[in-house]
Amino acid sequence: MLAALVVAAGLVGLSARNGTERAEACAFDPRRPYAYEADQLRTLYLQGIDAASVNALVPGDPFFGLPPIERGARTSRTDGAPFIPATLLKAIAWVESNLTMAQPSVRFESVGEGLVSFDCGHGIMQVTTGMTVPLGADNKASPRQASIATHFAYNIARGAQILAEKWNGAPEARPIAGTDTQSDPQIVENWYFAVWAYNGFTGPGATISNHPADPQFGAAPRPAWRCDGTQARNRYPYQEIVWGCMAHPESRGGRPLWEPLQASLPDLSQPAVFQALSPANFVFPYSSMDIPTPQPAHLVQRPAIAGDVQARLVGSPVFEAASRSVTINLKDRRTVQTVKVPVRNSGSGVLTWQATASDNFLIVDPPAGAAAGSGMPCATGVCSSELTITVNPTLLPAARASGTVTLASPTGGTATIRVEVSAEFEIGAPGTSRAP
Incomplete structure (x- = not known):
């Protein structure tokens, strides 16, 4: 039995525009972007964090x-005004x-395998919300999910x-810090409850509690966290x-990554604060947990x-493909064959892309990727991605089969790469011809 598999890649409608454990299921499972x-x-x-802190990274985008x-x-x-203390985001x-x-x-x-945690947290900010299941068409990851998983700017944003x-969940579903300062967001201490909620607004009895008065953490005040890896998290x-x-x-390169900021924590030795943060008050909508701004307070300015x-x-x-056509010869249905298609960015910034196969005999890996263009540092000279298309002959539906692998970029406008696949089989003993 002989099969000839022809893979043709072409550019269509190109345009440019401005070691962890795994969870049971994430947006791109079973593979990683x-x-x-x-x-x-x-x-x-x-x-990027400085820009995101004042809505200058992806302004105008509702997501x-x-x-x-x-x-x-x-x-x-x-x-x-849109504002988050940049030092807080960096920490x-x-x-x-x-x-x-x-x-x-x-x-x-x-470019390499993206960071995905055991609970589907992706990338720098370990974005979990909206990343636990595919949210796109046909039970595939969405373009937004691809951007979060592959592009640092969108992940940070x-x-x-x-x-x-x-x-902004306060006061409907969260307490307020800063009852004496109009809950001013430029005071970093007033972000106490929001940061607590970023990791999970949880309390005693939860699998992972972040309540400062939870007995599992011992008596307060605790020695300050030193951020040097010598203390048990x-x-x-959080x-x-x-x-x-x-x-x-x-520090990196002999300099701290950001200017140190000695923010104040709620003082549990103060009766009013101790009472507000009592586990007995940890009841939705947490209206009894409001606290004044911890002192001394730190007013931070917008970064330049x-x-x-x-x-x-x-x-x-x-978006461009370095490979236009590839031919693979399959000798039998027991042999799995692959073809690699380089995906490169001839523009600037970082190109993010997704690959979608039309048929189950085509397997694409990675399911999403990135390619660095001009302006992005690249140690290897060419920071492109390589899409591997695997053809599983045991799943081919007939002696002749065809399928499509489509690459689409959420950051490269409407650019797509289509890969056409066709297969022809000669069935019979070696040296004989197939009956007409």
Whole structure:
């Protein structure tokens, strides 16, 4: 039996525009998407966080842009400018992922397997919300999910928006910190409950509790979290870990990754604060848990953002395929064959893409990926992705079969690459011809 498999790739309608455990199921399972990992100094990531903190990274996008931030007393909340203290976001990113997009085995300034945690957290901000199941058509991951999993800018922007949503969840479903300061979002201490909620607004009895008065953490005050890997994380609520990393940033290149900020935690030795944060008050909608701003308070200013930040970090990617046609000869149905199609970005920024197969005898890996273009540091010279298409002959439906693998980019406009697959079989003993 002889099969000839022809794979033809062509560009259609191209346009450019401005080691962890696994969960049982995530958006891209059973395979992992590939992501671009930037420089070891985290320069691009830190610039992205600064921009996201003031809605300058993906402004105007309802899913990735930062919403107005509410402020005021419980009964008189009003919308204010989009703003999150940038140092707070940086500390969260370090706690979540050590400020990385890819697996530890992936070298900096390259493309490799994306970072996915046991609970489906993806990338720098370990975005879990909306990433546990496929949300696109035909039970596939959506373009937004692909952007979060593969592109650092969209991952950071989505993480910032989720934190903003946690803040804006007060007072309907969250307590307020800053009853004496109009819950001013420029005071970093007022983000205490939002940061708690980013990891899970949980209390005593939960599988993972973040309540500061949970007996499992011991008596307060606890020694401050040092963010140096020498302390057990399960002995601290999440928000205290973030506070510790704000004050004790890691260093790279002989410099701290951000300016240390010694934010204050709620003082449980004060009777009013102790009463408000009593586990007995941990009852929805948590209206008895409001607290004044922990002192001394720290008012942070908006970072200066370069006018070209979006052009540099998001860029204008252009989708192209280096391979146009590939032929594979299959000798029998027991042999699995593969073809590799390079996916490159001839534009700027990071191109993210998804691969979708039309038939079950075609398997694509990775299901989504990234390719760095101009302006992105690349240690190997070419930071492109390589799509592997596997043909499983045991699943071919007939002596002649055809299928399509489509590559689409949510960041490259309407660019697509279509791969046409056809198979012809000669059935019979060697040396004989198939009957007409």
